Amino acid sequence: MSIHVREISKSFGAFRALDRVSLEVPEGTLLALLGPSGSGKTTLLRIIAGLEFADEGTIEEDGADITARHARDREVGFVFQHYALFRHMSVFENIAFGLRVRKAPNAEVVAKVEELLRLVRLEGLGGRKPAQLSGGQRQRVALARALAIRPKILLLDEPFGALDAKVRVELRQWLRRLHDEIGMTSVFVTHDQEEAFELADTVVVMNHGKIEQQGSPDDVFDHPATPFVMDFLGNVNVYHGRVENGRAFWHGIPIDYPDYPHAQAREARVYLRPHELELSAPAAVANRLGTSLAASILRVVRSGPITRVTCRPHGSEQELQVDVPTEVAHRLQIILEPGTHVAITPRKARVFVPDPEYVI
Numbered sequence: 001m002s003i004h005v006r007e008i009s010k011s012f013g014a015f016r017a018l019d020r021v022s023l024e025v026p027e028g029t030l031l032a033l034l035g036p037s038g039s040g041k042t043t044l045l046r047i048i049a050g051l052e053f054a055d056e057g058t059i060e061e062d063g064a065d066i067t068a069r070h071a072r073d074r075e076v077g078f079v080f081q082h083y084a085l086f087r088h089m090s091v092f093e094n095i096a097f098g099l100r101v102r103k104a105p106n107a108e109v110v111a112k113v114e115e116l117l118r119l120v121r122l123e124g125l126g127g128r129k130p131a132q133l134s135g136g137q138r139q140r141v142a143l144a145r146a147l148a149i150r151p152k153i154l155l156l157d158e159p160f161g162a163l164d165a166k167v168r169v170e171l172r173q174w175l176r177r178l179h180d181e182i183g184m185t186s187v188f189v190t191h192d193q194e195e196a197f198e199l200a201d202t203v204v205v206m207n208h209g210k211i212e213q214q215g216s217p218d219d220v221f222d223h224p225a226t227p228f229v230m231d232f233l234g235n236v237n238v239y240h241g242r243v244e245n246g247r248a249f250w251h252g253i254p255i256d257y258p259d260y261p262h263a264q265a266r267e268a269r270v271y272l273r274p275h276e277l278e279l280s281a282p283a284a285v286a287n288r289l290g291t292s293l294a295a296s297i298l299r300v301v302r303s304g305p306i307t308r309v310t311c312r313p314h315g316s317e318q319e320l321q322v323d324v325p326t327e328v329a330h331r332l333q334i335i336l337e338p339g340t341h342v343a344i345t346p347r348k349a350r351v352f353v354p355d356p357e358y359v360i
Helices: 041-049 091-101 106-119 135-148 165-182 193-199 217-222 227-232 283-287 326-331
Strands: 003-012 015-025 030-034 056-061 076-079 153-157 185-190 202-207 210-215 237-244 247-250 253-256 266-272 277-280 293-303 306-313 320-325 341-346 350-352
Touching: 003 041, 015 041, 015 056, 015 202, 015 210, 030 041, 030 193, 041 076, 041 153, 041 185, 076 135, 091 106, 091 135, 106 135, 135 153, 135 165, 165 193, 185 193, 193 217, 202 217, 202 227, 210 217, 210 227, 227 266, 227 350, 247 266, 277 320, 306 326, 306 341, 320 326
Parallel strands: 030 185, 030 202, 076 153, 153 185
Antiparallel strands: 003 015, 003 056, 202 210, 237 247, 237 266, 247 253, 266 350, 277 341, 293 306, 293 341, 306 320
8 A cells, every 4th residue: 555645744833743745655665764853754754644734735645545544444563663572461462452343253363373373483481561561572572463454564663662773674685574574564754763664674864854865765865955964864073165167175185076067166065975985095195195084093992893983184173074994904004002193085075065965
């Protein structure tokens, strides 16, 4: 089943949670609503579910207007962040709850619950209470309960937010495999970009009740449409610069920028991701005259496979972070320690010019 969100607005008192949001979720898509707290992503999910009602706009499922339809009539399964399991019920009865409310025959209930226990890899645990399960197991019970009523759409609100890092990684890999197996149209909310990019077919970045960008994970990461998206998707170095005559300038270093061919200089922001900068020996400044920046190392932090080097460009008070694969760092002809002089070369930069915006 496909979902069409058309011009949805929602306010809570003076707070505008959603501002004319439109969105299409094709059938079989796993879509992530990604954004910071207060961006409107959970409100939008709850409106799709029928747990909240919009002030303006419409929701359609396969072309049918369901805007005024109650949650129980929308054929959606909803998975909450904190499981919302019935503590006094067994795992079996938690999963069976929706079927029993719909007065399904007992034989059908037993067959369906056993099927779901196998699907979520909890065979043999139907008799346990939620308190006897791990966090990851409880979340799989919540997912099985949502699937028990045979929903046409699956909605998940920060489904892994209450879990520790290792379990989150394992569970989202499992959920992606499950989605590929059952092919259900699904929408999930997260503030974790790694989670969104690993799980989703489509990522929708939200901010202040509006959609900043929508696209495949690769498109959103490689071609951020706005400064907010660029800044939100992980650590980034931001510098004030200028554009003119088809070039942007960062610390005096020219960067090809054909989108602005005009002679009149304009202010711009230059965004450089730490892993898209290259460190080399100081001699490289002379060898690459005009393309490398002289700097001094301030700090070096090794974190597993990545070594983060914080530098200060000569003549500047602003710090610059460079991420180097630790294996590569060991091979560099540089001693990575405070005080060492280095050359920094940008392999890729993104430039935003206020109103209108231009992007490399």
